[in-house]
Amino acid sequence: MTIERAMNIIQNMIEQKGLPEDDFRITAYNILADYIIKKEIKQLDRQQLSFKLYILSVMNFVNIYKTSIYDQIAIRELHKYLNMPIDYHINTFCSDLNNKEQSELFNNLNLSKSYPCLITKDVNNIEVSKLIESIKDDQNRNILFGQYWSCIEVEFNLRSQFSNFLNDYNSS
CATH class of the missing domain: 1.10.287 (Helix Hairpins)
Incomplete structure (x- = not known):
């Protein structure tokens, strides 16, 4: 009760x-x-810091599900999110970072994001040549294969940033 x-x-x-x-x-x-x-x-x-983060989280879920604060969907989804293990969130964040890097690489190389069957053979050959040339660089190869950011590195940086974040707010 x-x-x-x-x-x-x-x-x-x-x-x-x-x-x-x-x-x-x-x-x-x-x-x-x-x-x-x-x-x-x-x-x-x-607990203002926690309350502010709670508000931000609920607001994000309200926006994702296009609902209002009176609908319990946002709160239920926040609870689901918080019940997931921390490793899941770190791996998801790492994967998102790697996907972002891949997208930027494709944009920098001016590659089409169309399915290969939907573009001409000549365009496909040109793009494959660009990719082959670009992966001669180790950094581009890691980006292309989703290995630019390691989850260990991401976790270390997140923990360090979080610690600094808490120190900043606890000292003020």
């Missing part, structure tokens, strides 16, 4: 019994309600 639900039950009990306004139960309820509200506000003040 949530605190809000418990307070609603107490409030309903007071209202149903028709207790007079000066009854100690109403005073006790009001004191408890004020205490809980103040405690929640203090907790949010202490």
Whole structure:
């Protein structure tokens, strides 16, 4: 049971019994309600950084699913995301970085992003020649085969950045 639900039950009990306004139960309820509200506000003040990240995360899921804050889809998806192991998120991030590098390589080489069967044989041969020439460079070869960013390197950098991030916010 949530605190809000418990307070609603107490409030309903007071209202149903028709207790007079000066009854100690109403005073006790009001004191408890004020205490809980103040405690929640203090907790949010202490956890502002987490709360801001929570807001950002929910907003992203609301945008992805084109819903509103009143629809529980965004919250459910955030919970699913948070329940996934950290390695999953690091590997996904690493894969996204490698895909971005591949896309940039294709753009830099002016390669068509069409399916090979949909372009002429001459264009295909020219593009294959560009790729063969480009992979003579080790960096381009690693980019092409999705090995430019290693997950170990990405994880190290993410952990370092996160540590610096926390230090910056905890010191202010």
